[in-house]
Amino acid sequence: MTAKPRTGILLLNMGGPSTLDEVHSFLFRLFTDRDLMRLPWQQRLAPWIARRRTPAIKEQYRQIGGGSPILKWTNFQGERMAALLDEKCPESAPHKAYVAFRYAAPLTETAMGQIMQDGVQRVVAFTQYPQYSCSTTGSSMNELYRQQQKLDPEGKVRWSVIDRWPTHAGLIQALAERVQAKLDEYPVDERHKAVILFSAHSLPMSIVTRGDSYPIEVSATAEAVMARLNHSNPYRVVWQSKVGPLPWLGPAPDTALKGLAKQGHRNVVLVPIAFTSDHIETLFELDKEYGHLAQELGIDGFKRAEALNGSSTFIRAMADVVSEHLAKGESISTQFKMRCFLCPNEQCATTRNFFAGNKFPTSPATNKAG
Numbered sequence: 001m002t003a004k005p006r007t008g009i010l011l012l013n014m015g016g017p018s019t020l021d022e023v024h025s026f027l028f029r030l031f032t033d034r035d036l037m038r039l040p041w042q043q044r045l046a047p048w049i050a051r052r053r054t055p056a057i058k059e060q061y062r063q064i065g066g067g068s069p070i071l072k073w074t075n076f077q078g079e080r081m082a083a084l085l086d087e088k089c090p091e092s093a094p095h096k097a098y099v100a101f102r103y104a105a106p107l108t109e110t111a112m113g114q115i116m117q118d119g120v121q122r123v124v125a126f127t128q129y130p131q132y133s134c135s136t137t138g139s140s141m142n143e144l145y146r147q148q149q150k151l152d153p154e155g156k157v158r159w160s161v162i163d164r165w166p167t168h169a170g171l172i173q174a175l176a177e178r179v180q181a182k183l184d185e186y187p188v189d190e191r192h193k194a195v196i197l198f199s200a201h202s203l204p205m206s207i208v209t210r211g212d213s214y215p216i217e218v219s220a221t222a223e224a225v226m227a228r229l230n231h232s233n234p235y236r237v238v239w240q241s242k243v244g245p246l247p248w249l250g251p252a253p254d255t256a257l258k259g260l261a262k263q264g265h266r267n268v269v270l271v272p273i274a275f276t277s278d279h280i281e282t283l284f285e286l287d288k289e290y291g292h293l294a295q296e297l298g299i300d301g302f303k304r305a306e307a308l309n310g311s312s313t314f315i316r317a318m319a320d321v322v323s324e325h326l327a328k329g330e331s332i333s334t335q336f337k338m339r340c341f342l343c344p345n346e347q348c349a350t351t352r353n354f355f356a357g358n359k360f361p362t363s364p365a366t367n368k369a370g
Helices: 020-031 042-063 070-088 108-118 137-151 169-183 205-209 214-228 253-262 280-296 312-328 346-356 364-369
Strands: 007-013 095-101 122-127 158-162 195-201 235-240 267-272 301-304
Touching: 007 070, 007 108, 007 137, 020 042, 042 280, 070 095, 070 312, 095 108, 108 137, 122 137, 122 312, 137 346, 158 312, 158 346, 169 214, 169 267, 169 312, 195 214, 195 253, 205 214, 214 235, 235 253, 235 280, 253 267, 253 280, 267 280, 280 301
Parallel strands: 007 095, 007 122, 122 158, 195 235, 195 267, 267 301
Antiparallel strands: none
16 A cells, blocks of 8 residues: 655646647636736637637647647656655655646646645645746746635645756756757767757746846856856857747747858757756747758758656756755745736735745754755
């Protein structure tokens, strides 16, 4: 019989539809999320946008195998992370990983139901977005608070939060290994000429200018990876997946590729730096759209680094992040306490105040394990 978990780790992510039939509901939840975007007449407009975009997005998922692999990889990473934690932190074992996706199954309410059913009283909400944004981790945390109020109004579960980890040594090492693996595919005399483009999901400039920390955290990750690689190659950060006509953070990958081709560069490594597993934005957008564009532009040395997926270095990093967090005994980080300067959403304050209210004394045993 499996032992009752003593500590839960709730892995937070956007998620993706596992089947083509889930595409519409995924898009509907995404476009109705007011933490992610605020549109005029959103409750009316969002369903129309979701219906309109569903056929094209279904075709993209069809081209990558019929659904997103993000749940497969998140389960894989979580199970192995929990096993490592049982070894590293026996005083808080057994550990169990739960998955809470924001827009696809398993949703936050499903994960909360599993936690309550298992009777777990200590849970770490662990974002799988290494770099914080109010539109990603912030949205997931607001939804977690709402479901906590609905499903656990008595507060039986004690929560703490890992809200960002952009420069954690293990994460940086895992990313550096992915980049180096692609650099090693070039002939030795060509390797140093490759331009490394770190690609992260873009943000509307309205979110950036209100004080979101995401751009600087993504840049910090990129710089740390290149430091680990001894700054062996030139690099830049690019911003993918813009939607709609409003201004978004740039430059986009296509702009960068066109500029590099014009300057005579023929070797380019595109690296997903803000995604912890492959999904539609890597398998379709980076591989198919930008891979095809690179070939058209004459960048015949185009390569795309694999996302972290089953990297043992990354999974060890996940376990290290959690064990270090448990050793600190903190409920939320100093950074999570502060909202964007021009935050339009009072829910963010309510969420932060709730999770800050959980107290965890640091024990000598936990310090030793960490």
